[in-house]
Amino acid sequence: MPYLKEEVKEKILASAIVKFKEQGYAGASMRQIASSAGVSLGNVYRYFENKDALFNAIVEPVYKSYIAFIHDIDNLIADDVNTLKEDPSDTSNIAEINEIKDKLLEICEEHYTELLIILDKSAGTKYEDAKQALIMLLDKILTKKFLPFMKQEGLSTLSDDVTYIFSASFIESICIIFRKYEAGSQIRLLVERFISLFFNDLEKRI
Amino acid sequence: MPYLKEEVKEKILASAIVKFKEQGYAGASMRQIASSAGVSLGNVYRYFENKDALFNAIVEPVYKSYIAFIHDIDNLIADDVNTLKEDPSDTSNIAEINEIKDKLLEICEEHYTELLIILDKSAGTKYEDAKQALIMLLDKILTKKFLPFMKQEGLSTLSDDVTYIFSASFIESICIIFRKYEAGSQIRLLVERFISLFFNDLEKRI
Amino acid sequence: MPYLKEEVKEKILASAIVKFKEQGYAGASMRQIASSAGVSLGNVYRYFENKDALFNAIVEPVYKSYIAFIHDIDNLIADDVNTLKEDPSDTSNIAEINEIKDKLLEICEEHYTELLIILDKSAGTKYEDAKQALIMLLDKILTKKFLPFMKQEGLSTLSDDVTYIFSASFIESICIIFRKYEAGSQIRLLVERFISLFFNDLEKRI
Amino acid sequence: MPYLKEEVKEKILASAIVKFKEQGYAGASMRQIASSAGVSLGNVYRYFENKDALFNAIVEPVYKSYIAFIHDIDNLIADDVNTLKEDPSDTSNIAEINEIKDKLLEICEEHYTELLIILDKSAGTKYEDAKQALIMLLDKILTKKFLPFMKQEGLSTLSDDVTYIFSASFIESICIIFRKYEAGSQIRLLVERFISLFFNDLEKRI
DNA sequence: AATGAATGAGCATTCATTCAT
DNA sequence: GATGAATGAATGCTCATTCAT
Numbered sequence: 001m002p003y004l005k006e007e008v009k010e011k012i013l014a015s016a017i018v019k020f021k022e023q024g025y026a027g028a029s030m031r032q033i034a035s036s037a038g039v040s041l042g043n044v045y046r047y048f049e050n051k052d053a054l055f056n057a058i059v060e061p062v063y064k065s066y067i068a069f070i071h072d073i074d075n076l077i078a079d080d081v082n083t084l085k086e087d088p089s090d091t092s093n094i095a096e097i098n099e100i101k102d103k104l105l106e107i108c109e110e111h112y113t114e115l116l117i118i119l120d121k122s123a124g125t126k127y128e129d130a131k132q133a134l135i136m137l138l139d140k141i142l143t144k145k146f147l148p149f150m151k152q153e154g155l156s157t158l159s160d161d162v163t164y165i166f167s168a169s170f171i172e173s174i175c176i177i178f179r180k181y182e183a184g185s186q187i188r189l190l191v192e193r194f195i196s197l198f199f200n201d202l203e204k205r206i
Numbered sequence: 207m208p209y210l211k212e213e214v215k216e217k218i219l220a221s222a223i224v225k226f227k228e229q230g231y232a233g234a235s236m237r238q239i240a241s242s243a244g245v246s247l248g249n250v251y252r253y254f255e256n257k258d259a260l261f262n263a264i265v266e267p268v269y270k271s272y273i274a275f276i277h278d279i280d281n282l283i284a285d286d287v288n289t290l291k292e293d294p295s296d297t298s299n300i301a302e303i304n305e306i307k308d309k310l311l312e313i314c315e316e317h318y319t320e321l322l323i324i325l326d327k328s329a330g331t332k333y334e335d336a337k338q339a340l341i342m343l344l345d346k347i348l349t350k351k352f353l354p355f356m357k358q359e360g361l362s363t364l365s366d367d368v369t370y371i372f373s374a375s376f377i378e379s380i381c382i383i384f385r386k387y388e389a390g391s392q393i394r395l396l397v398e399r400f401i402s403l404f405f406n407d408l409e410k411r412i
Numbered sequence: 413m414p415y416l417k418e419e420v421k422e423k424i425l426a427s428a429i430v431k432f433k434e435q436g437y438a439g440a441s442m443r444q445i446a447s448s449a450g451v452s453l454g455n456v457y458r459y460f461e462n463k464d465a466l467f468n469a470i471v472e473p474v475y476k477s478y479i480a481f482i483h484d485i486d487n488l489i490a491d492d493v494n495t496l497k498e499d500p501s502d503t504s505n506i507a508e509i510n511e512i513k514d515k516l517l518e519i520c521e522e523h524y525t526e527l528l529i530i531l532d533k534s535a536g537t538k539y540e541d542a543k544q545a546l547i548m549l550l551d552k553i554l555t556k557k558f559l560p561f562m563k564q565e566g567l568s569t570l571s572d573d574v575t576y577i578f579s580a581s582f583i584e585s586i587c588i589i590f591r592k593y594e595a596g597s598q599i600r601l602l603v604e605r606f607i608s609l610f611f612n613d614l615e616k617r618i
Numbered sequence: 619m620p621y622l623k624e625e626v627k628e629k630i631l632a633s634a635i636v637k638f639k640e641q642g643y644a645g646a647s648m649r650q651i652a653s654s655a656g657v658s659l660g661n662v663y664r665y666f667e668n669k670d671a672l673f674n675a676i677v678e679p680v681y682k683s684y685i686a687f688i689h690d691i692d693n694l695i696a697d698d699v700n701t702l703k704e705d706p707s708d709t710s711n712i713a714e715i716n717e718i719k720d721k722l723l724e725i726c727e728e729h730y731t732e733l734l735i736i737l738d739k740s741a742g743t744k745y746e747d748a749k750q751a752l753i754m755l756l757d758k759i760l761t762k763k764f765l766p767f768m769k770q771e772g773l774s775t776l777s778d779d780v781t782y783i784f785s786a787s788f789i790e791s792i793c794i795i796f797r798k799y800e801a802g803s804q805i806r807l808l809v810e811r812f813i814s815l816f817f818n819d820l821e822k823r824i
Numbered sequence: 825a826a827t828g829a830a831t832g833a834g835c836a837t838t839c840a841t842t843c844a845t
Numbered sequence: 846g847a848t849g850a851a852t853g854a855a856t857g858c859t860c861a862t863t864c865a866t
Binding site for chain 5: 455
């Protein structure tokens with residue numbers, strides 16, 4: 001019967017989340033994490049094989065749902081583009097978009113801290129390109145999905161260059177929300193509003 | 207004695223700007239900076255007391271104009287709000303807004319690299335909160351200046367929370383432009399366009 | 413209470429012998445030894461004060477008989493040399509030599525593993541010079557016992573220096589046999605054969 | 619003009635040779651090496667990239683001539699065996715053997731310390747199998763070259779098993795000589811005598 | 825008795841900073 | 846002024862040893 005084992009692991013994880021969030025992967029030190037968890041340095045290594053493993057333990061599960069989410073969207077876009085060619089006025093994808101949005105909001109509400117760490121504090125780990133991947137995806141969505149509509153309607157406002165900036169800005173802003181607020185429900189609301197703010201404008205223009 | 211004092215200093219600064227921009231404050235090493243400046247490590251310390259001082263030398267002047275800029279706006283807003291109370295229909299501030307915009311565009315055009323370093327690469331320095339401060343300021347502007355108009359007109363779209371998100375997104379977009387482009391003039395154009403993109407929508411709604 | 417005290421101790425010792433033989437004193441870890449003995453790490457320390465004590469427990473008894481053996485021979489040689497002075501043609505020591513040989517073969521057959529650990533895997537312990545000591549002893553035997561005969565007979569082949577090399581080679585051969593074979597009886601045979609190989613040549617020359 | 623640079627490097631190397639010889643690669647610590655060289659820990663890393671590089675700097679050149687030496691012999695044996703098939707009584711290889719012996723003696727005289735480190739203290743490095751390779755080579759020589767003669771003449775003394783033990787013992791004994799003596803010239807003499815002792819006996823029996 | 829969680833000193837390595845030349 | 850050698854504190858990690866249960 002291990003006494004308090006799980007409790008210690010949780011303390012280490014909690015301390016690590018705080019430190020990684022504050023200082024990033026490279027900046028946070030195992031000694032710091034250990035001492036702020038009230039645990040000896042050596043003992044941390046009983047629970048996590050190394051710094052990487054500790055980071056992964058925090059980030060991996062969220063990363064997986066996040067990757068699954070990206071793939072889902074990616075497929076959706078591919079289908080969509082084919083559909084659009086045949087019938088550009090089809091708006092049946094609205095339902096699908098809402099589904100995606102809900103999924104995203106759920107991930108944000110539940111795991112905003114881990115997402116922030118993945119997107120913003122993972123330099124030096126295998127996740128360091130995650131943010132870029134997300135930005136590229138969003139860019140792809142905008143380019144393939146919205147621009148055709150817009151060009152069709154003579155709206156040149158969003159040129160190719162601008163979609164990238166727009167996408168990056170959207171992702172970064174979500175990071176800022178994650179950084180500023182501490183309650184999942186509040187974050188969900190804000191992200192939702194933020195999505196509207198960004199994308200409704202697009203739709204309105206269309 | 208191949209170089210004049212000032213020349214050496216400039217070489218160090220130029221090299222440091224590149225490295226800080228590429229790797230951030232913590233990631234850049236003094237050795238790297240020295241060697242890519244073609245200067246001995248020890249000599250760097252003749253010109254700059256330490257890593258912090260070198261960073262400050264790059265960032266401080268721009269930071270100061272940037273802070274001055276923030277204060278100017280801040281005052282402007284305060285005045286404005288008082289004015290608004292008396293005569294809500296007064297639109298004389300449009301001119302002031304344009305002035306602010308020009309000042310901002312100028313700073314962007316001239317010092318986009320330093321600004322990017324301050325906003326995005328200063329983790330571990332006293333500037334690490336600069337981005338947050340800027341976002342807060344913009345938030346304040348929006349809240350105090352635009353919201354009254356909008357509420358007055360029955361537009362509830364931009365609630366208190368949303369202004370923050372809006373501000374963050376705006377600042378981030380500018381950082382992304384700084385990150386992506388290399389020429390001051392191009393950056394000026396893009397930033398200007400983004401200001402329109404963001405704020406014209408506001409104005410249109412108003 | 414599944415095991416008697418003695419049984420646990422034996423399991424630890426058996427596991428430790430294997431690990432020390434495989435990896436040497438420094439290379440073997442207490443964790444490894446404990447887990448391959450099916451005993452908790454902490455419990456090892458109930459039976460053996462520390463790593464050194466565990467090592468000694470394995471090696472000390474064999475080391476003692478081995479030291480006793482060395483002293484016996486040493487005395488024998490001293491006597492012998494005195495005897496020789498008086499009557500150089502006396503060959504009564506052949507019987508004594510055979511006795512020594514038998515004793516040695518017995519130690520080899522019974523304790524080859526421990527001997528190998530003492531001679532070959534004890535770097536970092538107080539036994540690390542045991543091999544050298546054994547070589548020196550054999551050297552002394554050869555020098556005091558065989559050389560006089562040989563010089564007497566005009567055989568200069570084995571000079572002072574060479575006896576040392578000869579001894580070293582002999583001891584090493586025995587270590588190699590210990591390393592390569594696993595059965596006491598087979599080892600006895602091989603060691604016996606090697607003794608012949610080495611010493612018969614000497615005798616033949618004499 | 620670096621002041622004393624080469625001197626410091628030599629001090630580090632000398633200290634490292636002593637420590638590696640005393641404690642082996644794994645056992646010697648960089649701190650120890652640094653302090654016994656009268657140099658700060660960090661400074662060691664100015665001269666050698668890491669522990670491995672320091673070890674290699676000591677060992678690599680000697681290892682190369684030693685490998686070249688092994689290859690030479692290997693080729694010689696292959697040729698020889700072919701020759702032997704045709705004319706088993708041919709003894710022209712005596713000259714070649716002497717050449718090999720001289721080469722070996724030279725390496726021993728000049729680099730006995732490095733050789734000892736390669737053969738005996740390199741556990742944990744890429745050289746850790748060097749001793750085994752040498753033993754195998756000698757075994758091959760004995761098996762292919764001497765055994766045929768001996769079997770031909772009805773001498774069964776050296777069976778297949780015994781050649782390995784014989785080879786290993788020979789190599790180990792040379793290591794022991796390296797360990798015990800400190801002067802290159804003395805070592806040369808001893809190794810030479812030792813070669814005679816081992817191989818002349820073989821020849822005499824043939 | 826037994827467990828395995830906890831400790832802390834030690835190791836290789838890096839890097840901002842200092843200093844003799 | 847300039848150089849780059851030297852320093853030492855910090856980092857990630859391991860392992861013999863201790864101790865609460």
